[in-house]
Amino acid sequence: MYTLLVKTLSGFEQLLVDDIREYGGEILSVQKRSVICKGDHRLVVDVNVRSGVTVFVYILLEKFTAASKEHYVRNVSKIPFQNFVKTHQTFAVKSDVFQCPWIDNSMYASLLLKDAIADVQRKTSGSRSNVNVENPDVEFYQYIYRDSVSIYINTSGQPLYKRGYKTLSAKAPVNxxxxxxxxxxxxxxxxxxxxxxxxxxxxxxxxxxxxxxKQYPNSYRQHFSFSNFSWESFDTYWKNLLNSVPQNTxxxxxxxxxxxxxxxxxxxxxxxxxxxxxxxxxxxxxxxxxxxxxxxxxxxxxxxxxxxxxxxxxxxxxxxxxxxxxxxxxxxxxxxxxxxxxxxxxxxxxxxxxxxxxxxxxxxxxxxxxxxx
Structure with a gap:
């Protein structure tokens, strides 16, 4: 079972809760523009593909407290990142930092996590992945609030309002x-x-x-980041899900x-x-x-x-x-x-x-x- 952080837009939180419950997920908490829930690999795919109000779906890898930079580095270095990103794959890191006494810069927080991932890879395989900020194979996200640190992996990739069916936009668009x-x-x-x-x-x-x-909102989308994960059969369920949609509604x-x-x-x-x-x-x-x-x-x-x-x-x-x-x-x-x-x-x-x-x-x-x- 995975703990998921699912991002949405302000005002759509209850719609997202309804979707997650429909797909069999367990709601843990509802926050501004996000829902924390629990479910298996099928829920990960369902929320990405079927929920029209989802922007990103993240899997929680680790949560810990850190009273200092040194404490943070010790804890984050224990995460087996080699299981989540292979050395031939590229990766990127994004961070949000709020009211943390030992770090107040999200870019520096991202640098700390990037270095930790590279160090873990070197220790386990002798080499490390390259960083690709624009189009990574795997993206990690960390949320730091005071001394609480949560490390996630992005299963969506590009934001889910990029459905895959649209060409160009006019002025003043609604996503x-x-x-x-x-x-x-x-x-x-x-x-x-x-x-x-x-x-x-x-x-x-x-x-x-x-x-x-009655088509899934993201049924035209060609790629999700979970397709790059080798540690779970997300792709198999995704293909089965698309094949299960009635063709002649x-x-x-x-x-x-x-x-x-x-x-x-x-x-x-x-x-x-x-x-x-x-x-x-x-x-x-x-x-x-x-x-x-x-x-x-x-x-x-x-x-x-x-x-x-x-x-x-x-x-x-x-x-x-x-x-x-x-x-x-x-x-x-x-x-x-x-x-x-x-x-x-x-x-x-x-x-x-x-x-x-x-x-x-x-x-x-x-x-x-x-x-x-």
Missing amino acids: EVLAHGILRLSKYNQNTPFVNPFCGSGTFISEAVMMRK PLSDVEIYGIDNDYTAIKNAQKTLEKIAEGCKVRIERADFFQWKSPVDKAFLLMNVPYNQRLKIDSKAFFTKLGDTLKKNYSGSECWILSAGKEHTRHMGLKSSQTIPLYNGQLPVFLQQFHIY
């Missing part, structure tokens, strides 16, 4: 993990026409398509619409959806949403509106026009808006029934629900 989590928080109704104004490169639509087709006839005025964004969305949306009724159109003639009266609308950060807008004019458009064309619909906050959406003249604080990257944003009457 795939954020889009997936928002669809779940909004309890996306797959039996209602889905309208995604300002769709950009189609991230919300892509994740909605994956949900409709009956699909709803309900249509999905994406609208954006940006030519490049629309082309990127269309290219992505050519790859993953076979069998789904998806229409991507280059149009001004305020002028677009909707083919449906009632819909489930979800939009990521400009935050007036990278994409500059006249906030009052934009949201007033948005509110007028929704009230005129979408009476009886449900609308979810991801925005920079209530000070912007209040100009819509609609009352939100729910507000959920989230982050888009480092930017605080708010997901609001509106029932349009």
Whole structure:
């Protein structure tokens, strides 16, 4: 059994807990943007492949206390790193350090761990691995809080919002993990026409398509770091898992619409959806949403509106026009808006029934629900 540190985005912790429990994992603790749990190699693969709200999955290798640098070096040198990274493989180290009395620099902490790994390899095999910061075969992560040290190995590799199906992004993107989590928080109704104004490169639509087709969020991803591990049969279970997915899932006839005025964004969305949306009724159109003639009266609308950060807008004019458009064309619909906050959406003249604080990257944003009457 492994103890896992599973990272997610702020606001998605309960969604991640639900996923881990569904896969048979035991929840040990829930923290800000992460969950500590316990399970076997199948849970490691399941959380990487099946959970759409996971960013990284780490396996705990060792946990100890260290009152000094010397104490740290003695303890970390006892870890059998030769079992986790072979000398022909490359490795990298990342660290987070908080309130530690004997070290306050995460880069120096990473250097200490890197040297310890190399020393263990030399003692056991006479040689050591090279370091590759950009694309390592194996990545170690350490978390130091005061005198508590936890050493992990990264089973995901690249962050899991890199699904493997996307080409290029438009301006002001929403990453795939954020889009997936928002669809779940909004309890996306797959039996209602889905309208995604300002769709950009189609991230919300892509994740909605994956949900409709009952495909695992990371089923298009070609590589996870656990494939580089020789000490457990992660790969075998991964391949069996992908082969177990039904290939001919009956699909709803309900249509999905994406609208954006940006030519490049629309082309990127269309290219992505050519790859993953076979069998789904998806229409991507280059149009001004305020002028677009909707083919449906009632819909489930979800939009990521400009935050007036990278994409500059006249906030009052934009949201007033948005509110007028929704009230005129979408009476009886449900609308979810991801925005920079209530000070912007209040100009819509609609009352939100729910507000959920989230982050888009480092930017605080708010997901609001509106029932349009």
